[in-house]
Amino acid sequence: MPELTAAALELKGDRFILDGEVIALDGNGRPRSFQEIAGRVGSRVDVAAAAASVPVSPVFFDALSVDGRDLLDLPFTERHAELARLVPEPLRVRRALVSGPDDGAAAETFLADTLARGHEGVVVKALDAPYSAGRRGASWLKVKPVHTLDLVVLAAEWGHGRRTGKLSNLHLGARAADGSFAMLGKTFKGMTDAMLTWQTERLTELAVEENGSVVTVRPELVVEIAYDGLQKSTRYPAGVTLRFARVVRYREDKTPAEADTVETLLAAHPEVTR
Known part of the structure; x- marks a missing residue:
């Protein structure tokens, strides 16, 4: 340079x-x-x-x-x-x-x-x-400040190593304007052993398709995610992805209709969409 x-x-x-x-x-x-x-x-x-x-x-x-x-x-x-x-x-x-x-x-x-x-x-x-x-x-x-979102689990991937046999890597989505869920990224961070066991059982119940290591589920489970910020991405439909996302807890008290929206997320990070 x-x-x-x-x-x-x-x-x-x-x-x-x-x-x-x-x-x-x-x-x-x-x-x-x-x-x-x-x-x-x-x-x-x-x-x-x-x-x-x-x-x-x-x-x-x-x-x-x-x-x-x-x-x-x-x-x-x-x-x-x-x-x-x-x-x-x-x-x-x-x-x-x-x-x-x-x-x-x-x-x-x-x-x-x-x-x-x-x-x-x-x-x-x-x-x-x-x-x-x-x-x-x-x-x-x-x-630095920690941001959190309530997102919906869209799919999960079977783990490797000590996580073999557990559904680990979560595919996360926010509510889109048309009522669907737009994927924002993945994470396998922040999960305890107890959480891995619980989510494997719960996501298996919600499974609708399995393709290789990826298990697609009905979008019914809400999870609170901490993240450090957004960055632009052509890989995901909203044009952004989460930076350093990790699981905080599952929100069984919330329905998917109460999950955060793409619109709200983008409004909170104008520096990314400028």
Whole structure:
């Protein structure tokens, strides 16, 4: 990416390894979708044309090595001091220092402002924590709002491994304007062993067709699903799919007519449909 190369050449150090990411903003200064950025990475078209279509900016949030000196075991305060020395503020991630639990209001204000800017959440880092590659742990937590939907189970897939003999991967649908159910995606996340046993029995009772590993069922079972957001998809009829969907609980107190609608879902995520 030429933008990343240009930014790196402007930094003050000669040799460094930084942690960061690239973001793309729309005309209103709000983040564009991950899919658009991913399209830049995998694009085989002219690089200049791709950069003009979806310009990106690097944002750096940690320093791992500077001039051959390993910083991984240093506390975050010292690593950030090195980052601030190397990287000008526009290229550093926004941050707020919170002194402790009594300063929760400042953290909540910062989170609210971040969400209002169109970002999905914040990362909370302990000031005394070293850098742990590949894992966050208790000293590095991602905080973001959790969305939930009441959806209808349209089908399920027989599981593999420890889930052999259990109906596991759920096909999930929301109510469409014509009264049918539009599939939004699949999930096998969040299920306990007891839930797997119960849903296998219940979905077997509702089965109307079995094609290979997929069992189609009557759309009568409502399930509460947590998810992190929407993304565009040409695979599903509503043009979107759920990100990181997982089961919360079954809603036997609700009928399919009370499930959430595609219209409501899209209205809640205007950033995806713009």
